[in-house]
Amino acid sequence: MTASSDGDYVNNESKIIPGASVTLQLDGKPLPARRGQTVAAAMLAAGQRVLRHTRHAGKPRGLFCAMGVCFDCVMTIDGKAGVRACMTKVEDGMQVSSPVQFKPYERKS
Amino acid sequence: MLAKSDIAIIGGGVIGCSVAYYLAKQGAKVTIIERAAVGSGASSVNSGVISMATKKPGLSLDLAMASQRLYPALSAELGMDVEYLVLGNLIVAENETQAGFIEELAEEQQAAGVPVEIVSAQRCRELNKLLEGRVLSGMYCPTDAQADPFKVTQAYARAAENLGVRIFSATEVEGIELVNGRACKVKTSRGEVHANWIINAAGAYSPAVGAMVGVKHDVKPRRGQCVILEATDDMPNVRVSSAGQLLAKHGGASAGGGELQVPLGYTNRPVAGTIMLGSTNEFVGYDTRTTREGVTGICHSAVALMPQLARLNAVRAWAGLRPYSSKGPLMGDGGVPGYAVASGHGGDGVALAPISGRFMAEYIASDGKRNDLPAFLRALKER
Numbered sequence: 300m301t302a303s304s305d306g307d308y309v310n311n312e313s314k315i316i317p318g319a320s321v322t323l324q325l326d327g328k329p330l331p332a333r334r335g336q337t338v339a340a341a342m343l344a345a346g347q348r349v350l351r352h353t354r355h356a357g358k359p360r361g362l363f364c365a366m367g368v369c370f371d372c373v374m375t376i377d378g379k380a381g382v383r384a385c386m387t388k389v390e391d392g393m394q395v396s397s398p399v400q401f402k403p404y405e406r407k408s
Numbered sequence: 409m410l411a412k413s414d415i416a417i418i419g420g421g422v423i424g425c426s427v428a429y430y431l432a433k434q435g436a437k438v439t440i441i442e443r444a445a446v447g448s449g450a451s452s453v454n455s456g457v458i459s460m461a462t463k464k465p466g467l468s469l470d471l472a473m474a475s476q477r478l479y480p481a482l483s484a485e486l487g488m489d490v491e492y493l494v495l496g497n498l499i500v501a502e503n504e505t506q507a508g509f510i511e512e513l514a515e516e517q518q519a520a521g522v523p524v525e526i527v528s529a530q531r532c533r534e535l536n537k538l539l540e541g542r543v544l545s546g547m548y549c550p551t552d553a554q555a556d557p558f559k560v561t562q563a564y565a566r567a568a569e570n571l572g573v574r575i576f577s578a579t580e581v582e583g584i585e586l587v588n589g590r591a592c593k594v595k596t597s598r599g600e601v602h603a604n605w606i607i608n609a610a611g612a613y614s615p616a617v618g619a620m621v622g623v624k625h626d627v628k629p630r631r632g633q634c635v636i637l638e639a640t641d642d643m644p645n646v647r648v649s650s651a652g653q654l655l656a657k658h659g660g661a662s663a664g665g666g667e668l669q670v671p672l673g674y675t676n677r678p679v680a681g682t683i684m685l686g687s688t689n690e691f692v693g694y695d696t697r698t699t700r701e702g703v704t705g706i707c708h709s710a711v712a713l714m715p716q717l718a719r720l721n722a723v724r725a726w727a728g729l730r731p732y733s734s735k736g737p738l739m740g741d742g743g744v745p746g747y748a749v750a751s752g753h754g755g756d757g758v759a760l761a762p763i764s765g766r767f768m769a770e771y772i773a774s775d776g777k778r779n780d781l782p783a784f785l786r787a788l789k790e791r
Contacts, residue, residue, distance in 0.1 A: 354639065354641075381720070401640065404679045404681070
């Protein structure tokens with residue numbers, strides 16, 4: 300059995316054994332996760348498809364590219380805004396919340 | 409034969425689409441031939457800044473002023489919001505040489521009627537609170553503006569299509585045929601386009617089109633790399649650039665590679681909420697890649713003068729090829745009967761699109777007789 304750096308284990312039959320259980324705090328509520336998962340993956344596994352809402356139309360946004368390119372999945376993680384949920388590995392006790400809703404730009408003229 | 413029209417325009421960028429729109433408005437039958445998609449070149453990789461403060465007095469400033477006068481009514485005319493916003497523009501001096509340069513420029517611009525003023529370092533920080541680095545003075549132009557470059561291009565393209573203009577995308581120009589010395593056929597990857605006039609609006613690629621009729625256009629690709637920061641809603645709106653940026657633009661551009669100094673360029677796009685930093689000005693041929701030197705150079709100079717920007721994520725970097733001409737925009741006579749050119753707009757294609765389209769429409773409508781750009785601008789002012 301070999302340990303990956305992520306915390307997942309792969310045995311001789313190439314079967315993935317999930318990492319240890321951890322708990323995130325999503326908007327103050329507990330969300331179960333496994334070590335090695337990204338925040339976005341843990342949320343998806345828990346049925347939470349909406350990660351934030353758009354600035355102008357207030358429409359829900361979830362995972363889009365899932366590989367760190369599109370910045371559609373940004374959340375506030377451990378107090379830092381604009382963090383990509385798809386690129387951030389879970390930690391026990393991690394605080395996750397949707398970003399503060401931006402005000403739409405108001406034109407003077 | 410693919411199409412037969414009065415005018416064939418090579419290039420579906422902001423200039424080609426604007427020229428098509430104003431020609432169609434006069435009743436002409438127009439075809440645009442675009443090798444990729446509308447706005448896929450320099451029209452999508454630029455700041456959309458409409459600036460008077462960055463222009464040297466003379467034809468380039470007169471053109472920019474005439475073009476800006478057309479912008480406030482443009483969204484209504486084209487039926488699409490192009491996000492024209494007057495946010496102001498501040499050019500800061502980081503050393504004595506730059507301070508002298510902006511003082512001279514301000515005097516010349518005031519004489520030409522641009523409402524610029526030289527302001528203190530203290531006033532610079534009031535205009536844009538992010539400016540915490542060392543500046544000596546600034547030149548402020550409250551009337552400088554911006555528009556969304558994608559929307560300006562699409563608005564012209566759609567308004568042109570509504571007037572009957574046909575746009576052939578993914579269509580490569582392979583040659584131009586002359587009959588009795590007059591350009592009259594564009595050979596494309598999808599067939600021939602017959603026209604009485606052929607207009608080269610191919611931007612950085614216009615020299616290759618010129619070569620098809622044996623004409624050499626003094627245009628070369630100048631690469632601009634930019635960095636986009638993540639969206640927020642609390643960034644100051646006043647655009648800030650280092651006078652060093654302007655000196656690099658008016659003077660020679662760097663050759664690229666090695667130690668690349670990129671003076672500060674900060675542009676807020678408040679509707680999207682993103683910040684655009686840059687750009688570089690490099691002559692490196694038709695290479696549209698971003699480089700580590702370019703991207704880090706842009707970020708370093710920005711953080712040196714605006715340290716708070718360091719807390720934002722950079723979400724994108726891109727590079728585009730501006731059609732640089734040492735003589736400013738080339739518009740009108742292409743050197744062969746029936747062949748005209750509208751290129752060489754450098755980084756000002758979006759700013760100059762409305763006036764360029766109007767001038768080219770008049771040039772073509774007069775069958776090349778009304779070819780005096782300064783006279784056209786004077787007449788427009790008096791109208």
